[in-house]
Amino acid sequence: MVNVPELFGSAVFNEKVMKQRLPKDVFKAVQKTIEDGTPLDSSVATVVANAMKDWAIEKGATHYTHWFQPMTGITAEKHDSFISPVSNSEVIMEFKGKELIKGEPDASSFPSGGLRATFEARGYTTWDPTSFAFVKDGTLYIPTVFCSYTGEVLDKKTPLLRSMQVLDTQAKRILKLFGKTTTHVASQVGAEQEYFLVDKDLYNKRKDLIFTGRTILGSKPPKGQELEDHYFGNIKTRVSDYMRDLDEALWKLGIVAKTKHNEVAPAQHELAPLFNTSNVSTDQNQLIMEEMKRVAEKHNLVCLLHEKPFAGVNGSGKHNNWSFSAAGIGNLLDPGESPQDNSQFLLFLCAVIKAVDEHADLLRVSVASAGNDHRLGANEAPPAIVSIFLGEELTRVLECIENGVSFEKASKEQLELGVDLLPKFPKDTTDRNRTSPFAFTGNKFEFRMPGSSMSIACINYILNTIVADSLCQFADRLEGAKDFNKELAKLLKETISAHKRIIFNGNNYSDEWVAEAEKRGLYNLKSTVDALPTYISDENIALFEKYKILSGSEIRSRYEIIVETYSKIINIEALTMLDMAKRDILPAALKYSTYLAESVQTKAAIGGIDYETEKELAASISSLAGCLYKKIEKLDKVLIGAKDKEDILENARYYANEVFEAMQNVRAVADELETMVSAEYWPIPTYSDLLFSV
Numbered sequence: 001m002v003n004v005p006e007l008f009g010s011a012v013f014n015e016k017v018m019k020q021r022l023p024k025d026v027f028k029a030v031q032k033t034i035e036d037g038t039p040l041d042s043s044v045a046t047v048v049a050n051a052m053k054d055w056a057i058e059k060g061a062t063h064y065t066h067w068f069q070p071m072t073g074i075t076a077e078k079h080d081s082f083i084s085p086v087s088n089s090e091v092i093m094e095f096k097g098k099e100l101i102k103g104e105p106d107a108s109s110f111p112s113g114g115l116r117a118t119f120e121a122r123g124y125t126t127w128d129p130t131s132f133a134f135v136k137d138g139t140l141y142i143p144t145v146f147c148s149y150t151g152e153v154l155d156k157k158t159p160l161l162r163s164m165q166v167l168d169t170q171a172k173r174i175l176k177l178f179g180k181t182t183t184h185v186a187s188q189v190g191a192e193q194e195y196f197l198v199d200k201d202l203y204n205k206r207k208d209l210i211f212t213g214r215t216i217l218g219s220k221p222p223k224g225q226e227l228e229d230h231y232f233g234n235i236k237t238r239v240s241d242y243m244r245d246l247d248e249a250l251w252k253l254g255i256v257a258k259t260k261h262n263e264v265a266p267a268q269h270e271l272a273p274l275f276n277t278s279n280v281s282t283d284q285n286q287l288i289m290e291e292m293k294r295v296a297e298k299h300n301l302v303c304l305l306h307e308k309p310f311a312g313v314n315g316s317g318k319h320n321n322w323s324f325s326a327a328g329i330g331n332l333l334d335p336g337e338s339p340q341d342n343s344q345f346l347l348f349l350c351a352v353i354k355a356v357d358e359h360a361d362l363l364r365v366s367v368a369s370a371g372n373d374h375r376l377g378a379n380e381a382p383p384a385i386v387s388i389f390l391g392e393e394l395t396r397v398l399e400c401i402e403n404g405v406s407f408e409k410a411s412k413e414q415l416e417l418g419v420d421l422l423p424k425f426p427k428d429t430t431d432r433n434r435t436s437p438f439a440f441t442g443n444k445f446e447f448r449m450p451g452s453s454m455s456i457a458c459i460n461y462i463l464n465t466i467v468a469d470s471l472c473q474f475a476d477r478l479e480g481a482k483d484f485n486k487e488l489a490k491l492l493k494e495t496i497s498a499h500k501r502i503i504f505n506g507n508n509y510s511d512e513w514v515a516e517a518e519k520r521g522l523y524n525l526k527s528t529v530d531a532l533p534t535y536i537s538d539e540n541i542a543l544f545e546k547y548k549i550l551s552g553s554e555i556r557s558r559y560e561i562i563v564e565t566y567s568k569i570i571n572i573e574a575l576t577m578l579d580m581a582k583r584d585i586l587p588a589a590l591k592y593s594t595y596l597a598e599s600v601q602t603k604a605a606i607g608g609i610d611y612e613t614e615k616e617l618a619a620s621i622s623s624l625a626g627c628l629y630k631k632i633e634k635l636d637k638v639l640i641g642a643k644d645k646e647d648i649l650e651n652a653r654y655y656a657n658e659v660f661e662a663m664q665n666v667r668a669v670a671d672e673l674e675t676m677v678s679a680e681y682w683p684i685p686t687y688s689d690l691l692f693s694v
């Protein structure tokens with residue numbers, strides 16, 4: 001039996017360890033940096049580095065790495081040993097303050113979207129003390145941010161940290177208006193992570209899983225999720241063994257892995273950690289994804305994090321539960337008890353509503369990827385239309401404010417404060433709508449559009465920034481008001497009127513909603529290629545520049561990376577499909593039809609044996625094989641056409657439309673063949689094998 005409290009955080013250089021191992025003044029300085037972002041003195045860094053190294057060596061570390069999150073969406077690390085020679089026969093273990101603070105990885109092979117030419121290969125990583133260092137596999141991991149020699153941001157964490165600061169500043173301005181002060185306001189995230197588990201031996205037989213993370217061929221199994229027997233179902237021994245190991249690995253890293261259960265699709269599962277500040281949650285989510293994969297290997301399993309590993313079966317997402325909280329005050333999205341708290345809550349709530357309505361395009365962009373295109377709007381995940389679910393009661397409260405009537409009496413009686421007659425909102429009435437992309441769930445918003453394999457950094461810096469922007473506009477107006485309460489009531493009323501179109505409590509999967517959303521003038525950016533251009537619109541660039549989250553050229557570079565990555569992914573998928581179709585599927589079909597034809601011949605030669613079945617089957621399979629061959633030729637041709645598109649967006653569109661369609665056509669025939677060719681002759685594991693193997 002593991003002693004969980006003892007195991008928890010045992011691989012982390014956390015507050016408890018720092019308190020034990022650092023001199024009091026150094027510990028205080030580090031804490032101040034963590035909480036208020038004050039820069040660390042180099043003498044302090046030296047002491048911290050030394051204590052960190054001694055602790056890490058005790059935990060078996062021989063190396064250290066600056067761990068960072070480049071634009072690939074995953075993490076990067078380069079390991080250096082602590083070894084330092086003191087003579088030609090002796091070494092000591094050394095780790096200097098400056099090595100802790102700053103690293104210099106070669107930046108040339110990370111995507112920069114044209115920000116940095118390869119000859120300017122220098123990049124810097126800088127210690128982010130707000131996320132704890134930890135030991136994993138004999139290496140001390142130091143969370144860092146990553147920028148180029150000339151200071152351009154090359155990673156996903158820098159804008160996130162900046163956005164947290166911006167939200168802190170603006171939220172404090174609002175709190176001040178309510179007569180409250182706090183040392184800091186932090187955005188908080190709890191990211192639920194969905195994943196699939198498949199048997200490794202079967203996985204190894206599927207080139208599509210190996211190269212693309214999803215099956216690009218495969219017909220539906222006889223049984224899918226229709227019996228709804230997997231969701232919250234009994235967890236099988238092999239999976240529960242895996243989950244136990246995973247929990248332990250995560251606890252060791254100080255991640256409060258709390259909930260685990262089977263998901264809707266067969267072989268699909270979910271893990272939810274306890275929420276933390278956005279930047280820590282972002283790091284932890286990366287670690288969760290890495291550990292999910294690593295621990296799977298030990299159980300001869302493979303963890304699939306792709307958004308849509310299996311067509312026709314539920315895909316995987318990542319629910320980003322988000323709120324912001326003030327030290328000493330608490331969660332600012334919590335409705336609270338008194339009228340005063342209520343009005344403050346309503347102001348923060350309205351800030352989110354305004355932000356989501358004004359910047360729905362950015363939220364859509366933040367979740368756009370080739371993988372997520374299979375999910376959004378495909379009748380399972382939320383649709384591509386961004387809207388907010390508030391629940392009936394809260395919606396009615398807002399309606400009353402808009403109409404200037406009291407909620408409880410719903411009469412025409414004019415409200416003085418506008419908000420002082422609000423009821424308490426029972427929390428459990430709000431979390432009923434599973435189809436909403438952005439749902440208020442009592443004291444936080446749950447953004448359900450993110451894909452399972454994505455970094456949550458971008459999602460959260462966009463959320464933080466757009467809400468900070470609303471708060472800034474509110475504060476500008478209220479700070480100058482003669483009568484705060486009156487102005488507040490007016491502001492709430494106007495905000496609700498202007499942005500209520502984004503609120504929708506109905507079924508987000510219905511066709512009526514698509515039509516209704518269009519009437520309301522909401523965005524319906526169906527796919528990645530539709531969504532991406534909005535990223536670099538003048539307003540969006542101005543927004544990021546205003547709050548110094550990213551510069552115009554940094555955003556444009558990010559845009560380029562996403563567009564190009566999109567095309568590259570579809571290209572890899574198409575090439576993989578061609579390889580499988582030409583070298584595995586078509587030969588199998590031909591071989592089986594030859595076998596049938598030979599049977600016909602043998603039976604005919606003997607005489608008196610019926611061979612009509614074989615004959616008919618051989619004919620159908622031969623004809624389908626011929627059709628497959630034509631579709632393959634067409635895909636080959638279409639793919640070559642992608643080469644002449646100079647403009648990157650035009651190229652991506654070509655992949656999204658032409659190439660994707662040609663792929664679908666190959667798939668349709670190949671999947672049909674799968675249902676007809678003998679299992680003995682079929683060269684790759686089927687959906688039934690993959691989904692029901694574990």
Ligand code: ADP
Pocket residue numbers: 188189190191192259272273274275319321322323324331443444446
């Ligand atoms: P669901 O009902 O959607 O399955 P879960 O209980 O699995 O929800 O996950 C909810 C997630 O929300 C957890 O990660 C939890 O820690 C997180 N969470 C709870 N309160 C907050 C909050 N105030 N801010 C951000 N995240 C929160």
Ligand code: MG
Pocket residue numbers: 192319446
């Ligand atoms: Mg959820």
